[in-house]
Amino acid sequence: MSLKHGLLGILNYKDMTGYELTKTFEDSLSFFWQAKASQIYRELNAMEKNGWLISRQIIQSDKPNKRIYTLTGAGKAELARWLSKPQADIESAIRLRSAFLMRLFLGNENSTSQSLDILEAYRKQCNRCLAEMSSAHESIEHYGKIYGRDNAKYWQLTALYGEEYLQASIHWADKAIEILKNDIEGS
């Protein structure tokens, strides 16, 4: 149940509404964990029932009413417990879930040129994403000034992971394309 803990982590930076939380999630954790707004609201309800957080409603006249969530002691304790007990997911840390690779694996039903097409599209997508990633460092510097430089240090490490990951993916795609192209000529 990592989504709950991700949300605890964000709320630990500061109190937020579900809406803000959703935006913040999208701008930060979403690179390595995805969740839709509807799921986040559901989890927030569950966590309030748990006693990990409390909410208070703010009545607004110019905008829709909103509900601000705050961690409780129990919520902070749970976050700390989860952060310091990492053995659990070390085995799953490496796992991929990629329909793209599955498709390639089974790709012999396709023509080689079709496989080349999907590899090219993949490489393009990686490059696009890498460009965004590179600009993330500046953005992190900016948020680091607001939320504390100590936090930013860890954010930079994960952004660095993103870059390494994407560079490796591009490097592989280049190799794979070359292999398949040589294959066409050789046949």
Added chain:
Amino acid sequence: MSLKHGLLGILNYKDMTGYELTKTFEDSLSFFWQAKASQIYRELNAMEKNGWLISRQIIQSDKPNKRIYTLTGAGKAELARWLSKPQADIESAIRLRSAFLMRLFLGNENSTSQSLDILEAYRKQCNRCLAEMSSAHESIEHYGKIYGRDNAKYWQLTALYGEEYLQASIHWADKAIEILKNDIEGS
């Protein structure tokens, strides 16, 4: 619904029981898609209702009875359709889902030495997995002789991805550990 298509893909190599399919899945697709036996049986039922496959039961006296699944024409058509229509998941091809990275991102609540511990454990795990991966190439050669060399070509490409991915992960972990260590000395 990629699991269904993965199963179609395996059954396209040869007819199998749910049990064999589960083993084969574990030994091949599981590097980039995970599924438990119970889920596979459920999906097989759904796919038989769909008309993508049919099964016939084999009564055995020495061992438990078994049920052999065979693709129908509709099943083969669906597989071909899915393989040749890849635009759909190119945006999700890169997505990670990693509680490990989430933990690191939020890791400022931990001590630096705790963060170093989890990075070391991660690197170890990557190395272990990379060693297995390297031996996969031989294993693929072997299965290629049985199921056809054309298939094996694509299997090798995905295995190559596994190696690049793990090497990049290890490279990053080394960097990250160095950064955090310098940080301790500097403070």
Added chain:
DNA sequence: TTAATCATGTAACACGTTACATGATTGC
């Protein structure tokens, strides 16, 4: 003698996605 393998599943739960609904305000 203990564990693994063969072979199948059901039930309950947890997590994730999609579609839908509301309705004012602000910027192009």
Added chain:
DNA sequence: GCAATCATGTAACGTGTTACATGATTAA
């Protein structure tokens, strides 16, 4: 005038995980 933003959710569905059950045979 149209889209985006603010702000909240519900309902239905789809997918993935965990725990449980059965019971013979075979290899360490």
